[in-house]
């Protein structure tokens with residue numbers, strides 16, 4: 421073992437100090453020696469043989485091979501990550517499936533849930549609040565009592581509130597959208613679980629009774645919170661109404677403008693951090709808006725509604741010329757990829773091409789425009805009214821999506837003081853998100869670049885969050 425470590429250390433030192441190939445050979449020998457001593461020699465021997473073959477090559481060929489391997493590695497690990505994508509598809513997804521089965525998450529049935537009030541309806545599904553029936557409890561299936569029954573269970577130990585989405589039956593395309601949303605939720609749960617609502621799985625109704633239709637599919641999430649960002653934004657006291665959820669009482673002594681600034685900054689940081697995680701795995705949400713950001717009781721913003729999302733790592737849910745569902749937050753380019761981009765090829769080919777597509781088109785910038793519009797809306801009450809928002813859309817289009825020009829010419833007289841504090845860093849960020857793309861389809865900040873913007877650097881929101889945590893834990 422000591423000899424093996426010595427070989428290793430020497431090898432690494434040589435390889436690092438003079439970049440010598442002998443150093444690498446020495447490392448392999450170290451592995452071989454270790455394996456010898458444990459009886460597992462084969463892999464290291466093969467490595468050594470390969471290396472010997474490689475070192476016999478003329479210098480020119482060696483450099484070529486090294487260059488190709490390095491280039492291949494960079495390509496395969498570049499965004500959106502072909503290599504990690506292959507691991508995800510062939511290793512992580514089957515493992516997730518096994519774990520779900522073991523935990524019973526994939527084998528839900530109709531009688532596991534109590535369906536409560538209807539809280540929303542989209543184009544392909546109807547959303548209900550509900551609860552998981554506590555273990556060992558028989559559900560009384562009498563209709564009309566369901567809503568009351570949720571509250572009846574509320575005090576019980578294993579009570580768990582859920583959100584149920586009923587995929588519409590007999591509506592064209594609804595079934596396909598349901599399948600897509602399920603696929604994206606599983607994918608997001610593997611890639612960025614803290615960025616989205618906790619997806620519990622799905623079930624198919626076995627009979628037609630109450631809200632259930634035989635054969636109809638239902639998707640289930642953990643109930644993350646009572647309100648979305650849109651609900652908070654509708655209130656007159658926004659953003660103050662989020663102060664205690666996000667920071668406890670730590671902002672109480674601050675100047676009101678500074679307080680509003682910190683709340684908005686924290687929301688932006690949460691939203692853009694989630695977008696960064698999602699984009700780094702190749703997914704573009706395509707429907708980022710306040711009503712698709714749910715606020716948990718712990719003050720975390722989570723993304724919901726992946727019905728319009730597209731995974732450009734494998735071309736999932738990408739249909740050329742299909743735009744965004746909600747035109748209010750849609751960027752001027754309308755589509756994530758140029759309209760002439762063809763239908764995606766089969767998944768493995770699409771995956772291999774994805775770094776190229778990503779580098780050429782930066783599809784993630786699509787969501788970043790929506791994030792910028794949300795920032796403006798949070799900053800100015802005039803842009804939160806339906807009439808004001810519609811006027812904003814017309815005015816910004818008229819000035820070619822140049823936000824600075826819009827501010828000089830707008831008739832809305834928006835109060836954007838909260839973006840002007842701290843030497844106008846918030847306003848500067850807004851101008852770099854709400855803009856047209858340049859000639860190379862760039863020019864708008866990506867999520868990673870936005871988080872490096874001075875607006876977020878040394879952000880007082882982080883200090884206040886820490887302070888609120890310390891205060892709470894006392």
Ligand SMILES: Nc1ncnc2c1ncn2[C@@H]1O[C@H](COP(=O)(O)OP(=O)(O)OP(=O)(O)O)[C@@H](O)[C@H]1O
Pocket residue numbers: 539540541542543544545546547583617618641642643644645646647648711712714724725726727
């Ligand atoms: N996990 C969750 N926790 C709490 N509330 C949720 C959750 N998921 C969804 N909701 C609530 O349900 C509403 C509708 O959900 P969702 O946006 O997924 O459905 P939809 O059918 O696409 O509706 P829409 O087209 O109106 O967006 C959300 O606005 C939110 O209020």
